[in-house]
Amino acid sequence: QLQLQESGPGLVKPSETLSLTCTVSGGSISSNNYYWAWIRQPPGKGLEWIGSIYYSGSTYYDPSLKSRVTISVDTSQNQFSLKLSSVSAADTAVYYCARLGIAVAGSRYFDLWGRGTLVTVSS
Amino acid sequence: QSVLTQPPSVSGAPGQRVTISCTGSSSNIGAGYDVHWYQQLPGTAPKLLIYGNSNRPSGVPDRFSGSKSGTSASLAITGLQAEDEADYYCQSYDSSLSGYVFGTGTEVTVL
Numbered sequence: 001q002l003q004l005q006e007s008g009p010g011l012v013k014p015s016e017t018l019s020l021t022c023t024v025s026g027g028s029i030s031s032n033n034y035y036w037a038w039i040r041q042p043p044g045k046g047l048e049w050i051g052s053i054y055y056s057g058s059t060y061y062d063p064s065l066k067s068r069v070t071i072s073v074d075t076s077q078n079q080f081s082l083k084l085s086s087v088s089a090a091d092t093a094v095y096y097c098a099r100l101g102i103a104v105a106g107s108r109y110f111d112l113w114g115r116g117t118l119v120t121v122s123s
Numbered sequence: 124q125s126v127l128t129q130p131p132s133v134s135g136a137p138g139q140r141v142t143i144s145c146t147g148s149s150s151n152i153g154a155g156y157d158v159h160w161y162q163q164l165p166g167t168a169p170k171l172l173i174y175g176n177s178n179r180p181s182g183v184p185d186r187f188s189g190s191k192s193g194t195s196a197s198l199a200i201t202g203l204q205a206e207d208e209a210d211y212y213c214q215s216y217d218s219s220l221s222g223y224v225f226g227t228g229t230e231v232t233v234l
Contacts, residue, residue, distance in 0.1 A: 046125055047212055049223040062222050096168055103175035107157035109214065113168040
């Protein structure tokens with residue numbers, strides 16, 4: 001059974017770079033048709049898609065975060081990673097990694113999620 | 124930035140039927156993009172509940188159903204149970220933003 005697990009520092013200083021890794025187990029990150037994604041949820045608030053990546057390295061990002069976000073993939077380690085630069089308190093959130101499945105009609109949805117990891121931005 | 128609007132909360136007694144609306148626009152739901160729904164139990168990660176407007180993943184009870192019409196979609200829960208207390212989010216794709224968008228979220232309370 002495929003599982004996703006986020007890892008990384010739980011505390012980041014303002015203006016620094018947030019770095020998280022998602023390890024995929026029980027299956028290959030190189031599976032055709034699946035993209036991989038990062039989503040965040042500020043405390044007490046809703047969900048926000050950050051960006052997605054295919055195993056080939058093709059990426060697309062939320063326009064409002066695009067200038068600060070880099071998502072990369074390491075197929076040899078079955079992992080993908082998130083880097084968010086110049087963070088502020090507004091970036092404090094639970095960060096989830098997820099798999100993007102595909103429906104028959106071609107639309108995509110997040111069919112598997114990691115448990116999430118809380119990242120606090122504070123000095 | 125949530126471009127899909129949901130009611131903040133809905134409630135119902137055990138056994139009742141509740142519905143949650145998800146209102147979008149011509150660049151997302153109205154453009155024909157599918158709507159998907161997630162259930163987030165307290166303190167846990169979201170879980171896929173409905174995909175492709177009305178399809179249930181394996182293991183999701185048939186008490187949950189989804190529909191879509193025009194620029195809106197709805198999630199219905201029939202035979203409401205205490206275990207259904209959770210936050211529910213709709214999700215679609217937005218062509219203006221070129222990305223995935225979530226609804227504002229709805230808290231379901233079982234009275």
